[in-house]
Amino acid sequence: MMKLPKGTYKGLAKILGPLLLWMIAGWAAYPPLLDKISLAMGETVDIDEIKLLSYIMMTACAMAGIIFIIYGYTGKEVADAEINALNTEKWPCPVCLSPQPAEAKKCKNCGKNIIR
Numbered sequence: 001m002m003k004l005p006k007g008t009y010k011g012l013a014k015i016l017g018p019l020l021l022w023m024i025a026g027w028a029a030y031p032p033l034l035d036k037i038s039l040a041m042g043e044t045v046d047i048d049e050i051k052l053l054s055y056i057m058m059t060a061c062a063m064a065g066i067i068f069i070i071y072g073y074t075g076k077e078v079a080d081a082e083i084n085a086l087n088t089e090k091w092p093c094p095v096c097l098s099p100q101p102a103e104a105k106k107c108k109n110c111g112k113n114i115i116r
Contacts, residue, residue, distance in 0.1 A: 013072030020065030027057045 031051045038045040090099040091114075098109040106113055 010072050010075075013068040015072075017065050017068035017072055020061045020068060023061045024058045024065075027054045027061065030054050 031047060031054050034045060034050055035047050089102060091102055091104075092098065093100050093107040093110060093112065093114060095112045096107060096110040098107065100107055100109075100114060104114055
């Protein structure tokens with residue numbers, strides 16, 4: 001399984017939290033829009049079931065969005081060793097990911113040979 005860089009989940013939570021809260025508006029608009037569309041087409045829809053589904057989904061989106069926002073914006077920020085090491089002067093060691101000078105042949109942290 002691929003290992004994600006540190007801080008990936010916090011970054012995703014910062015994006016998904018507000019999107020989940022935005023989805024509440026979509027679920028709130030769903031029953032009246034579906035009712036208008038069904039009337040225009042001459043169909044009958046049990047709008048009470050649609051409203052129940054909409055309320056359940058709005059509640060789930062609100063709870064998940066709040067949890068994601070709390071997780072994403074609170075707590076200690078984790079520095080990502082790979083991203084911090086990727087500048088013009090330093091490169092990450094392929095073994096321990098500690099930043100090394102670009103011209104280094106051996107890692108100062110773990111002692112492994114660096115091949116580029």
